[in-house]
Amino acid sequence: MPRRPPETAPPADGRSSGRFLARAALVTAVLSVAGSVLGLARDQALARLFGAGGETDAFLVAWTVPEFAATLLIEDGLAFALVPMFSLALARRARGVTGDPVRALVASTLPRLALAFTAAGALVAVAAPALVRALAPGLADHALAVDCTRLTATCVVSFGLAGYCSAALRAHRRFLAPAAIYVAYNTGIITVMFVLGGRWGVRSAAAGVAVGGVLMVAAQLPSLLRRLRRHEGEPPSVVADEAARPLALALFTTVLLFALCRQSQVLIERFLASGLPSGAISHLNYAQKVAQIPMTLSLMLCTVTFPVVARALADGDTVRARDRVERDVALAACLVLLGAATVVACAPQIVHLLFQRGAFTAADTAATAGVMRVYALGLLGQTVVGALARSYFSAGRASWYPFGAMVVGVLATAVVGASAVGPWGVRGIAAANAAGITVTAALLLAGMGPRSVPVRVRRVLGDLGRPLLAAAVATGAGALTADRVTGAGAAVSLTVGAATVGGVFAVLCPALRVRGPGTVLRSVRSVRSPSPRPVTQRHPHGRSRFRFPFRADR
Numbered sequence: 001m002p003r004r005p006p007e008t009a010p011p012a013d014g015r016s017s018g019r020f021l022a023r024a025a026l027v028t029a030v031l032s033v034a035g036s037v038l039g040l041a042r043d044q045a046l047a048r049l050f051g052a053g054g055e056t057d058a059f060l061v062a063w064t065v066p067e068f069a070a071t072l073l074i075e076d077g078l079a080f081a082l083v084p085m086f087s088l089a090l091a092r093r094a095r096g097v098t099g100d101p102v103r104a105l106v107a108s109t110l111p112r113l114a115l116a117f118t119a120a121g122a123l124v125a126v127a128a129p130a131l132v133r134a135l136a137p138g139l140a141d142h143a144l145a146v147d148c149t150r151l152t153a154t155c156v157v158s159f160g161l162a163g164y165c166s167a168a169l170r171a172h173r174r175f176l177a178p179a180a181i182y183v184a185y186n187t188g189i190i191t192v193m194f195v196l197g198g199r200w201g202v203r204s205a206a207a208g209v210a211v212g213g214v215l216m217v218a219a220q221l222p223s224l225l226r227r228l229r230r231h232e233g234e235p236p237s238v239v240a241d242e243a244a245r246p247l248a249l250a251l252f253t254t255v256l257l258f259a260l261c262r263q264s265q266v267l268i269e270r271f272l273a274s275g276l277p278s279g280a281i282s283h284l285n286y287a288q289k290v291a292q293i294p295m296t297l298s299l300m301l302c303t304v305t306f307p308v309v310a311r312a313l314a315d316g317d318t319v320r321a322r323d324r325v326e327r328d329v330a331l332a333a334c335l336v337l338l339g340a341a342t343v344v345a346c347a348p349q350i351v352h353l354l355f356q357r358g359a360f361t362a363a364d365t366a367a368t369a370g371v372m373r374v375y376a377l378g379l380l381g382q383t384v385v386g387a388l389a390r391s392y393f394s395a396g397r398a399s400w401y402p403f404g405a406m407v408v409g410v411l412a413t414a415v416v417g418a419s420a421v422g423p424w425g426v427r428g429i430a431a432a433n434a435a436g437i438t439v440t441a442a443l444l445l446a447g448m449g450p451r452s453v454p455v456r457v458r459r460v461l462g463d464l465g466r467p468l469l470a471a472a473v474a475t476g477a478g479a480l481t482a483d484r485v486t487g488a489g490a491a492v493s494l495t496v497g498a499a500t501v502g503g504v505f506a507v508l509c510p511a512l513r514v515r516g517p518g519t520v521l522r523s524v525r526s527v528r529s530p531s532p533r534p535v536t537q538r539h540p541h542g543r544s545r546f547r548f549p550f551r552a553d554r
Contacts, residue, residue: 028179032300035182036293042186043289044354045193050202051359052282052368058141059202060285061132061274062148064266065124066155066209071263072256073117073156073163074181079306080393081255082164085109086171087310103228110164117160124153135267136274136281144202151206158213165220169227171307177223181216188212250398258389261406265436268414269429272421280426283364287372287430290350294339295379298332299386309453310394321394321453329387329455330463330515336383337471342501343376345478349494367426374427378434380468384441391453392444401447409440463515470508474501 050056072078089101124131128149132142139145166178189208196204273280305324312321343350347369356365385406392402413436420428448455482497508514 028175028300028304029297031176031179031183032297035180035186036296038183038186038190039289040293040354042189042193043286044357045190046202046205047286047355047360047364048358049193049197050205052279052286052364053359054140054278055144055202057136057274057278057281058139058145059148059205060281061136061139061145061270062152062206063209063285064135064270065149065152066159066213067266068260068263069155069159072259073159074166078160078163078255079167079170080259080390081252082109082167083171083307084310084313084394085251086168087307090171091311106168106228113160113164114157117157121153121156124156125150128153135270137271138274140278147203148206151203152209154210155213158210158217162213162216162220165217165224168224169220170303171310172227173307174223174227175304177220180219184215184219185212188215251393254398254400254403255393258403258406261403261410262385262440264410265413265433268410268417269433272417272429273426276421276425279364279367283367283371284375284426284429286351286355286368287375290354291340291343291372291375291379292382294336294343295382295386297339298336298383301331302328302387302390306390306394309391313394313453318454321391322455325387325391325453326455326460326463327515329384329460332383332387333380333464334467334509334514336379337467338474338502338505340376340379341471341475341478341505342498343379344373344475345501346482346494346497347372347376349482349490349497352490353494371426371430374430375433377431378437380464381434381438381441384464385437385444388441388444388448388452391448391455394453399452401452402444405440405443405447408443409436409438412436412439466512466514467505467509470505470512470514473508474504477501477504 046056046059050059085105086102089105092101128146129142132139132145132149136145162181166181169175169178188211189205192208192211193204196207200207269284270281273284305328309321309324312318312324348365351365351369351372355368356362389402392399413432415432416435417429417432420431422428424431445457445460448457448460478497478501481500482493485493485496
């Protein structure tokens with residue numbers, strides 16, 4: 001009998017469910033790496049075709065739209081709200097309520113959200129001139145940025161639909177199609193750039209965003225339709241539950257405000273960088289794209305286990321949710337710190353190999369590498385924020401605390417950035433980003449407990465501090481060895497430096513009793529499906545009070 005692919009339903013047996021999620025994590029890892037590689041190829045193509053000058057700066061201002069849309073509608077905002085909602089609907093279905101709560105949820109939410117996505121996309125297109133002036137008042141080519149912004153505005157609709165499909169599929173424990181969306185997206189951008197780049201210039205990259213967004217939806221829609229058709233049963237009831245509507249609106253409001261505030265750091269960076277010499281925005285962009293790869297990969301497991309935490313809280317099992325979150329934070333911290341150490345130690349070699357060709361010069365490499373090293377200092381904070389924010393919203397309740405913590409972090413970014421951009425230029429902006437997100441991470445960790453999954457804060461701090469020390473030592477050793485073989489070429493220097501970082505980190509982690517690197521497989525396999533395990537503890541806030549805006553069980 002053939003092995004069960006990741007797209008099939010997980011079995012009820014706990015051990016089999018652990019194997020299923022291990023395979024799901026592997027599939028997600030492979031496709032996430034493929035998407036990241038294609039993202040690098042996209043940035044390489046952008047650098048090679050258009051360099052790091054005023055034309056690229058104009059496109060990157062327009063790139064703010066898909067960056068915001070991805071955070072709000074795919075990665076954080078919409079997912080934080082919808083995954084718990086679908087998890088609770090699946091729990092209601094498992095309890096045998098009348099009708100199909102999942103199909104009823106889709107019927108009551110998707111049309112309204114699709115209308116909202118369309119209205120927001122149209123508003124961005126119409127307001128593009130004012131938006132560009134607000135984002136980058138010192139930009140040289142304002143008209144080009146407006147054209148690119150209008151093309152990228154289409155992604156508000158496509159990303160919204162893609163994010164809805166992703167949340168629904170992940171709640172169903174279907175990870176293949178959601179993990180493939182950035183492969184489809186970046187393939188579309190790269191293809192359009194090379195096909196139309198000679199005729200449209202950098203506008204071709206903006207057109208590629210529009211095409212790539214459509215491909216994201218197309219990659220997931222067949223799988224979601226199959227999930228919904230398997231439960232034809234009784235037709236869904238979509239009678240409005242007026243008491244539930246304010247709570248649903250509050251949940252979406254708090255989630256989207258948090259995600260919007262988090263992404264507003266990009267606005268601050270672009271605003272401050274627009275007054276610097278031409279190319280500053282581009283250097284900051286290239287540095288961020290490379291430095292964020294370790295963070296993206298480190299949060300991969302959290303993405304897979306987020307529906308597990310949401311389902312545990314829906315069943316009232318806060319002990320299982322707490323253990324899951326603590327393991328995820330420990331593992332994510334180890335992975336991101338290993339990646340950050342490599343980035344800091346070998347930044348010039350990485351940028352040289354990835355970008356230094358065509359219109360991207362050696363001076364651009366030096367500037368980008370310097371920014372990337374500073375930006376990497378905030379990667380641990382970025383990862384902790386990404387992991388803990390999921391916990392705050394995993395019970396399907398509105399929570400204003402994450403938004404407040406993010407506001408404080410953004411204010412810190414603005415204050416530090418305004419003070420540092422004068423003496424240190426774009427590196428000061430990167431330092432402000434690192435400072436602001438670290439402040440937010442500290443506040444989110446301090447607020448865990450009755451507002452969220454009740455993790456043990458001291459234990460989490462230990463899980464963060466020990467690998468941080470190992471990463472600091474590994475960074476110094478890697479930078480030293482990489483510099484010693486610089487004359488052998490960037491590839492050799494990068495290989496030696498990265499190997500040294502990895503070796504030193506691997507030796508120090510057991511010595512410091514770091515929880516993470518040696519428990520990757522065990523951490524994933526420790527996840528069990530909700531059904532066979534009895535509820536061991538019910539926290540007063542563990543079970544969501546959220547009710548869907550319909551009465552499927554009446």
